[in-house]
Amino acid sequence: MRVSEGRVTVTVPEQPDAGKGADVFFNPVQELNRDITVAALRAYRERTPRVSTYLDATAASGIRGVRAAANDWETTLCDIDDDATALCEQNLERNDLAASVRRSDANVLMHSEAFDVVDVDPFGTPIPFADAAVQGTKHLLCVTATDTAPLCGAHFESGVRSYGAVPRNTEFHAEMGMRVLLSAMVRTAARYDIAARPILSHATKHYARTYLEFDHGAKVANDCIDELGYVHHCQHCLWRDHDYGLIADPPEACPVCDEHLQTAGPIWLGRTCDPAFADAVSEQVTEEMGTADEARELLATLSEEIDTPTHYDQHRLCKRWGRGAEAMDEFIEKLRDAGYEASRTHYGGTTFKTDADVVEIREATAE
Template sequence: MNLIAEGAITFETEGAFYNPKMVLNRDINVAMAGTLDLSDYLDALSASGVRGLRVAREAGVQKVTLNDFSPQACQLIEKNLSRNGLAGTVTCINANVLLHEQHFQAVDLDPFGSPSAYLSAASRSARSYLFVTATDTAPLCGAHLNSGIRKYMARPLCTDYHREMGARILLGLAARELARLDKAMQPMLTHVTDHYVRTYLRVIKGAKEADKCLQELGYVEHCPSCGNFVLRDEPLLEGQCRHCSASTALAGPLWLGRIQETQVIEKALSWKGLSRRAIKILGTCSREIDAPMYYDHHSICERLRITPGKIDDTIKRLQESGYRASRTHFSGLGIKTDAMMPEVEAAIRPA
């Protein structure tokens, strides 16, 4: 028997999938579940059950349901619950069937690969919160274009800001799936870490709220030549870069609204037991300005054929010029700002 300790639980994994590289994901998940004071939580694709078990023990959620389609995995979950002295409901059913049959305060989708096959049913089931992980970053970020279009009903592009592109493509699909059910979403925390996208959504009922939510969808007109980008409400058949006059490409539809809720994230930061890396990610997310996409500092320097200076100095110059600017968790070389490319280049160039 191979026992693994993670957080405050001990568990077996034999016969079920377990990814030790997702510990950080689960650490932050516990902090968010505790911050939101959840009372009812579904781990729709449980495998070994580690995610749901940690939510029950560490976040103190009273009603936790752990589901998996595999009978062997469900037997393992029962054993892991017993080993940790926890009570929980274990269901052995196709996740989409369960999500159509029952409603939960919080629904958590953490699949192997894309969550797109489950988002419609999860949107129906979630009463207050929807948490989603996507590990298929290649389709989301534009590296596998056709796969991204099929799974997310949107066109991603592989750009310098591809990590945020992937997150907003996922959020765009979630917004559309919820809107079909007269529901809206408010992203509280969205982070792209290692090989996955993770987002925590507040779900709000009402057709009017859904209509407002859909107004946050749009497109990004991107210039492959210089890296300039422009946000668009409507798609364009073809475009020309206003900065270098090259032909542009269009990404979307995707989410252009807020992706972080500072108050919630700061509360999660006070959760005991967070690793240094989790604290760094949450702290950076809480300080990010609300501006879609980001500029890659070194990519611009390479194009301008200049030696890169300090990113913080560029951010300071942008702020002194009246623009909002910040670092971003998406990339250590990224600059979030409401300035356009000419202003960013001017801030980067040495005096």
Template sequence: MEVTEGAVTIEVPEERHGASEGSGSGVFYNPVQELNRDVTAAVLRVVDDECDSYLDAMTASGVRAVRAAEAGYAATGCDIDEAAVDLARSNLERNGLSGTIHHRNVNAHMHEHGHDVVDLDPFGTPIPFADAAFRSAREYVCVTATDTAPLCGAHFESGVRSYGAVPRNTEFHPEMGLRVLLSALVRTAARYDLAATPVLSHVSSHYVRTYLRLDGGARAADELFGELGYVDHCQRCLWRAHERTLVADPTAACPECGQSTWTAGPIWLGPAHDVAFVERVGEAVPESFGTASAARDLLGTVAGELHRPTHYDQHRLYKRWGEPNTAMDEFLGALREAGHEASRTHYGGTTFKTDAGVAEIREAVL
């Protein structure tokens, strides 16, 4: 089957969606991830002044490597599956592009070779590849994680094992997943005296995607540790509080309703994106991309999001209060009128962030 993405056309053997990832035969290609790849292609356009080489660490059909080569990068792909390697090579050829595809365990490759941009796109957790990625990357590491259940605490033990943090299945679970992933990546990079700063992150269609800019130096890495900490959450009234610290000091009971709280961490509490960077990426999405309008919408929402952890869901709050919902614009307007900051978030149409606590939100909008 032929598929066109951006300015390239590639051959993929079969269509497989996220739900059946890793099963069956044939080289993997997930059409649902076109948005992820379009955003990546736009990021590559933005960073092309500082970056020349790109590693598509798990290349499968080669689609990411082919798109990077088309954007003018020295593209390298790796895969342990021989059929994937053959297909990726033929997909570069059919587009008249040069690039190198290795039949190799990419961890070994990354320990031996440097690339300006390293892109991890594995089945499930990226953690088995994270150390090697930070050894290899000079400027940016891009990471997809599809193991959202462990990340957000729905599969608790697996999340603890993979990420060395306590995840909790809260009502802000997509953001929990992102912040658990960022915490693990920042701590992994720090082992090599690297500061990995997230410049763009999104949670879409059951995957988490983040782009981290690398700066060298123990001091820079230490500074990022100041953005790690814990969040306490009340499942009953949806109160939450966060604290930047490496020593957990959980709140025993919710100060609003007295219910015992859940604590998650250490999670990343700093910004998950850089506004100027996200805006530049949004401007770099050409009309010709298959997901252009969805990608621009997503990036516009991300750019407008308050950095503050963590987001609320307006419908869940009203449900707890036993009151009918109002329109989102009216709701956010009422928060702002009461003197609070408020923004939509990309986690869902009824999600928002604010500097107001649950009691203040209720007072402002009811």
């Protein structure tokens, strides 16, 4: 099957059962992820002009690395599978592009060589690659995780095992998953005296994706650790709060309804995006990208998302309060009119962020 994305056309095997059982994996649904990757690579090169090398560590058909090579990155494509690396070679040749192809365990490669930008886009969790990826990255580490059930607490024990954090299955589950992933990556980098700061992150129901910029030194790594902490959440009235530090300090009960609180963490409580970088990435989205409109819309929402560690869902709140939902723009305007910060979020069409708590939201948005 022939697939055109961006400036390249590649061959991929038919995918019989959503990629399972195919000789080499390919997921057309990840086109948005790949389009944003290419735009982020272009924007990152403008932000850090000396970068030139890119490793597609888990390349499969090579579509991601081939697209990077077509954008003048000095690219290495790695896969542990013979069929995959053979297909990477063919796909480079088909597009008249040169890149290095390695049939190797990515962990071995990343432990022995470092690249300006490393991209880890594996099946499920990226954690088995995390230590080597930190070693093998000079500037920017791009990571996808598709194991959303462990990340967001729906598969609790698996999440605890993989990520070394307590995830909770809250109504802000996609953001919980993103922040659990970021916590694990930040803690992994900190072990090597590296600060890993997310400059772009987005989540859908299928995956979480983040771009972590590295800064070296114990002091900056400590500063990153200081942005880890806990979220305390009431399943009954949907109140939540957070505190920084590696020792959880939850209130005894929900201050609004006196019900039991659930605590998740340590999760990343800091910014998940640099709004200026999201804007720069958006400027690099070009018309040859199949998801250009969707990518621009997503990046605009990311750029405007206010910096709080959890989001709300208007429909969930209104259901809890026994009242009808209203248009998001009007709802957000009411919060702003009452003096609160408020924005939509990319986690869903009825989600929003605000610095108001759940009681203040209810009062501010009452008829």
